[in-house]
Amino acid sequence: MPLWFSLSSGKPLAPLEVQEKRVTRVVCFLAVTLMLGGLAVLLAQGVPWGVPGLPAPHLAALFYRQSLGWTAMGLGIILLGILPLLRVGLAAWSYGNCRKWLDFLTALVVLLELLLSMAWHA
């Protein structure tokens, strides 16, 4: 069995746990605030509430030809959507800082596989 597997975990990297938790809380708070703020703006502008309503603005069109409400809601959704990738990136950065190169490489491979998978499906 390779050493890096047998040495695995069970003893979580405490600073990484703390950083992950902090980043997750901040991003969640920002995302929810943006979504709720966007909804408030849209309702104030008289946009009728209805399900399913309009789809979220396309990524390429997020910052132009959109009202502030749609942009804010779109940004909130995207922020929450990229959170898992941010967490993997943070893990890679943290492992790199601790010179845990095999864990660092694992995190990088996961990121790479994710990007490949996204490109594949796109």
Next chain:
Amino acid sequence: MSLFLALFATGIGAGILGALLGLGGGIFLVPALTLLFQLPIRVAVGTSLMGVIATSAAVGAVESPGRGADIGLALRLEMSTAAGAITGGLLAGWISPRSLYLIFALVVFLTGAYELSKGYKAHAQKGDSRSSEVLFAADYVPSHWVLGLSLAFLAGMVSGLLGVGGGFIKVPVMDAVMGVPLGVAAATSNFMVGITAAASFFVYYNRGDIYPFLVLPTSLGVLLGAMLGFSLIPHLRAAWLRLVLVGLMFLMGIHMILQGLGYSGR
């Protein structure tokens, strides 16, 4: 407004169950959104992906040190799962989906039975499951890596080939096969399903299948529900969690056998 509250309540329910069982909640959200709210499947899946990411985020936000995800383990298993998903995508068209459904159903039944027997042994050894089995621990060392990674690869491959999430098999693989405590396995699985969901989420976003008026109440509900659900884990018996998980696995196994035999209901 009543629709907002109904979506919010659905999100809370899915969040609680998803966080408790380490499944993310998509398995509950998609049927609820299509059957109760009559939404098209693509819209339901897009909303559900956001819900899974919200579950993963909520668990990450409330986990206390030593009671959270094992990030190293999650990344290693995720590496295998993602490789399996890519392989599945490449093999699509070469392997019969029906035979794969049957193979995966067999794996689900075997893992479920093994999970059940592990719980039974733990119960028989100590008598009372509350005192006999810890849900969280820091001194475990995951074992049977080859089998664990192989099953994670298979789950990823099935996901890539059939579009079926393999999340419900990750917790029993970690718990029963690799010897990870059930609570840690649930938190780790929630971390993993968030990563997997994020990969598909942007495809749905760019395709126009994400609707903010749907996503907002559902995600808010899921965030609250998952925080509540994960906070409940230390107060629950491992045996109860295991029974619910195994019950769900057997239901999924039966569903897969029916799909494999051509009784898909479509």
